[in-house]
Amino acid sequence: MLKAFENGADGVMVMGCLEGNCHFVNGNFRARARLARVSRILETIGIGAERIRMFNLSAGEGARFAAFVSEFAAEVQQLGPSPINVARQEAAKIPTGEIRV
Amino acid sequence: MKSGSNLEKVLAAGHFSVTAECGPPRGADPDVVRRKAALVKGNVDACNVTDNQTSVVRMSSTAGCMLIKEEGIEPLLQMVVRDRNRIALQSDILGASALGIRNILCLSGDHQKFGDDPQAKNVFDIDSMQLIHMVRTMRDEGVFPSGNKLDGAPQFFIGCAVNPFADPFEIRVPRLKMKIEAGADFVQTQCIYNMDKFKTYLDLAKKEGLHDKVKILAGVTPLKSAGMAKFMKKMVAGMDIPDAVIKRIADEPKERQAAKGIEMCIEQIQELKGMEGIAGIHVMAIEWEEKLSEIIGGAGLLPRPLVE
Amino acid sequence: MITGTPKPIEEILQMLEPYDTIILAGCYGCVTVCRVGGEKEVEILASTIRLAREASGRKIAIREVCLERQCDPEYIETMRPYVEDYQAVLSIACGAGIQFLAEKYMLTPLLPGINTGFLGVTERQGEWAERCQGCGDCVLHLTGGICPVTRCAKSLFHGPCGGSSKGICEVGKDVPCGWQMIIDRLKSLNQMDNYSKLKPYKGWNTSRDGGPRRIVREDMI
The missing domain is CATH 3.40.50.2300 (Response regulator)
Structure with a gap:
């Protein structure tokens, strides 16, 4: 999850199965707990906890998936580029580009 | 006589003895101790001076003992193993005896977590059982625990504390027995409110003949209010206050609760006095020393006997 | 570990x-x-x-x-x-x-x-608890396999103290009383005789109190 931010993501969505419906029994609960840890790290280092979020849905819910993506992408658009990307853009002296989720 | 202390003499003469306690101040002002001493004087055979109770820093117990001794009260030095290793304990035992303190109560001490300095290192080099043994060895054998000879043995009437209400109940009497084997001459109990449980404890102790080997002083604390009773029940580990006791004081209007607490304490002392195996009482009137003469006098235990 | x-x-x-x-x-x-x-x-x-x-x-x-x-x-x-x-x-x-x-x-x-x-154990995934202080003089055979030095907040050798209530130590509601555990275990092993013996003062010199420690095994050198 942190690697995604290092690779330039402005926001990260983690998709898990519906709670209670995971093939790996409690894999999605563990993912949620680990995501909570990452979001604390992001908050501490000034990137912001709101840039990462967990979503639960089943494999058959294409429309729901699309809705989640649009919703989160819009939120991240509002937040603007992550401080990492801001720093990189400043370093490279290039104008603010597109938001990456 | 093992120590020649007044408390030892009073008990040896077969009198029902009375002790109280005096918490030293949170500061260096000796007059605080002297004022408390004036309230204690004449009401007791010896007065405990606590050793940083609940790990809250106070004037040292030895200093407090000397201050009340100057006021004409026989001191009883409380000593906990929480703050001192065996080197400091031995040294303080010698020093206290040299200053004429003749009674000692050997305790483990509340964990430092409860006090001013929860970050302090806890010592617990030896435990309270071993402290009893240490004082006894020094007194009776004239040697340090290391085996080296003492240049003058300390003289102490050795006490220990028991809490008949802590868990597990079944080891409470065996543990008292061990303390007696380690060298305890007398025992002061945790404050008693649950008389039924205390009687069960005492019966078990008597079955082992322990009341013949050690002087048992039953601990009592007058309740100032229903609020205090509820607080103690909830917050103090190993404190057993039955609901019926709380109800009795809570049924009184607020302004009458203190008087009721004293009345209940006197009743309790009278009941304890009539029980075989109880050699005296230990009245812990916490920051309420001004009521000692009312309580002890009310129980018919004044004036205190003079024994030579 | x-x-x-x-x-x-x-x-x-x-x-x-x-x-x-x-x-x-x-x-x-x-x-x-x-x-x-x-x-x-x-x-x-x-x-x-x-x-x-x-x-x-x-x-x-x-x-x-x-x-x-x-x-x-x-x-x-x-x-x-x-x-x-x-x-x-x-x-x-x-x-x-x-x-x-x-x-x-x-x-x-x-x-x-x-x-x-x-020095502790994994009590369950994500939860570790202390078991040993490395004091250098093990007494577990006398205490039902439960260490009084580590599991009792006061490292008592003749516990439990008056702060033991319903199996819980006075230092915190999540801390089990080490001596309650020792007694329960000794009872189930029928070894309560061990409890009622006075134990000698512990020698802390085998612990860190004796200074930094070293083990030399001639047969391994």
């Missing part, structure tokens, strides 16, 4: 302030098992540091390594070819491993990335 907890990231970043190139060294021993200093934790911490530093406008280069054990010289030696190419080593092994690295690489500053905890 030896357990530990991560140091707060703010504290680590402050330690790293003077440096721009570091080695972040994990350990595949105890700290991997208790999930505080293994390969995965190296990756997470390295990412975190890089992100934080880059966001603050000053990048840092991190070489991520994980040694088999930081407490054995042969594994520490594997870092020798490159260690002096970096300004500092941040280690997330236990205090023993960090110190051993420090004494083998005298010219490189060593920084601790974790706070080393205690």
Whole structure:
């Protein structure tokens, strides 16, 4: 999850199965707990906890998936580029580009 | 006589003895101790001076003992193993005896977590059982625990504390027995409110003949209010206050609760006095020393006997 | 195993302030098992540091390594070819491993990335608890396999004290009374005789109180 931010993501969505419906029994609960840890790290280092979020849905819910993506992408658009990307853009002296989720 | 202390003499003469306690101040002002001493004087055979109770820093117990001794009260030095290793304990035992303190109560001490300095290192080099043994060895054998000879043995009437209400109940009497084997001459109990449980404890102790080997002083604390009773029940580990006791004081209007607490304490002392195996009482009137003469006098235990 | 907890990231970043190139060294021993200093934790911490530093406008280069054990010289030696190419080593092994690295690489500053905890066990996934203080004079055969030095908050040898209530220690509602456990165990083993014996004062000289300890096994040298 942190690697995604290092690779330039402005926001990260983690998709898990519906709670209670995971093939790996409690894999999605563990993912949620680990995501909570990452979001604390992001908050501490000034990137912001709101840039990462967990979503639960089943494999058959294409429309729901699309809705989640649009919703989160819009939120991240509002937040603007992550401080990492801001720093990189400043370093490279290039104008603010597109938001990456 | 093992120590020649007044408390030892009073008990040896077969009198029902009375002790109280005096918490030293949170500061260096000796007059605080002297004022408390004036309230204690004449009401007791010896007065405990606590050793940083609940790990809250106070004037040292030895200093407090000397201050009340100057006021004409026989001191009883409380000593906990929480703050001192065996080197400091031995040294303080010698020093206290040299200053004429003749009674000692050997305790483990509340964990430092409860006090001013929860970050302090806890010592617990030896435990309270071993402290009893240490004082006894020094007194009776004239040697340090290391085996080296003492240049003058300390003289102490050795006490220990028991809490008949802590868990597990079944080891409470065996543990008292061990303390007696380690060298305890007398025992002061945790404050008693649950008389039924205390009687069960005492019966078990008597079955082992322990009341013949050690002087048992039953601990009592007058309740100032229903609020205090509820607080103690909830917050103090190993404190057993039955609901019926709380109800009795809570049924009184607020302004009458203190008087009721004293009345209940006197009743309790009278009941304890009539029980075989109880050699005296230990009245812990916490920051309420001004009521000692009312309580002890009310129980018919004044004036205190003079024994030579 | 030896357990530990991560140091707060703010504290680590402050330690790293003077440096721009570091080695972040994990350990595949105890700290991997208790999930505080293994390969995965190296990756997470390295990412975190890089992100934080880059966001603050000053990048840092991190070489991520994980040694088999930081407490054995042969594994520490594997870092020798490159260690002096970096300004500092941040280690997330236990205090023993960090110190051993420090004494083998005298010219490189060593920084601790974790706070080393205690000798303990995994009670369940994600939860570790202390069992041993390494006092150097084991009495578990007398105490039903439960250590009074470690499990009693006052390290009493004749417990429990008056602060034991319904199996719980006075220091906290989540702390079981060590002596209640000892007694329960002795009863079930029919060994209560052990309880009622006076025990000699413990010799703490075999513990850390006797000074730093060393074990020499002639047959192994």
